[in-house]
Amino acid sequence: MDERTFVDEVERDFAYLVSDRGFRVAREVFDPVHFGNGLVEFRSQHVGVQVTLDRSQILIDIGPAGQSSDNWFSLPEVQSHFDPTGAEYQYQFPERWDDYDEMIISEIRRAAAALRPLIGPVVTPGFDAWNELERRRTRRVRAKYRALTGKNLPESKPEG
Numbered sequence: 254m255d256e257r258t259f260v261d262e263v264e265r266d267f268a269y270l271v272s273d274r275g276f277r278v279a280r281e282v283f284d285p286v287h288f289g290n291g292l293v294e295f296r297s298q299h300v301g302v303q304v305t306l307d308r309s310q311i312l313i314d315i316g317p318a319g320q321s322s323d324n325w326f327s328l329p330e331v332q333s334h335f336d337p338t339g340a341e342y343q344y345q346f347p348e349r350w351d352d353y354d355e356m357i358i359s360e361i362r363r364a365a366a367a368l369r370p371l372i373g374p375v376v377t378p379g380f381d382a383w384n385e386l387e388r389r390r391t392r393r394v395r396a397k398y399r400a401l402t403g404k405n406l407p408e409s410k411p412e413g
Contacts, residue, residue, distance in 0.1 A: 259283060262358050263293040263304045266365035270295045270302060274376050294322065300376050301325065304364065309353075311360040313342075313368055315375060317383050326386050328364070331371055333389070334382055342367040 260281050270276035276295040283291035292305040296318050303322050305312040316325025328342045342364070350356035374380065398406040 258354060259291045259306055259357070260293055262361050266361050267293075267295065267302070267304060267368075269365075269369060270297075270372065274372055276300075276302065297376055299378070299380075302368070302372070304361070306357065309357065311357070311364045313364050315368075315371075320383075326383075326390070328368060328371075330386055330390065331375065332367075334386055335371060335374065 260283065264271075264278060271278070274297060276297045278293060279296040279301070280292070280294040290305070290307050292303055294304075295302045299318050301316055301318045301320075301322060303314045303325065305314070313328035314322060314325040315328065315331050316322065332342055395406045398404070
């Protein structure tokens with residue numbers, strides 16, 4: 254897949270962010286040397302959405318526009334906020350495919366469709382669940398660390 258195919262497909266399938274929700278394309282990156290990885294980042298006044306192609310997998314991250322995308326939340330994390338008992342979006346990594354480009358395009362479309370019903374509540378003025386999402390993430394990380402090591406994760410010390 255070349256850069257324009259990836260970027261054009263993302264911009265086409267996520268066009269509702271721009272046309273309906275006031276986002277703009279803030280960044281486009283494509284690296285054909287390293288697995289053909291790429292990303293397209295959309296930003297509105299309050300929210301950012303990053304669509305990443307990483308080793309044949311389409312990933313979606315969402316977060317406050319004023320925060321680094323490194324700290325944003327995955328699509329499944331945001332979905333679980335709105336429907337804790339519902340089925341989360343599952344990232345897929347197909348073992349085989351007949352046409353690589355068609356497989357990636359199919360995954361981009363699937364991700365765009367999964368994000369669409371969530372974006373309205375997330376961009377609503379006053380959406381303030383970011384701190385709760387961060388608390389949930391911290392609890393999950395601590396539980397996983399405990400399960401893997403049998404120990405509690407050390408408390409982080411405030412900087413300063």
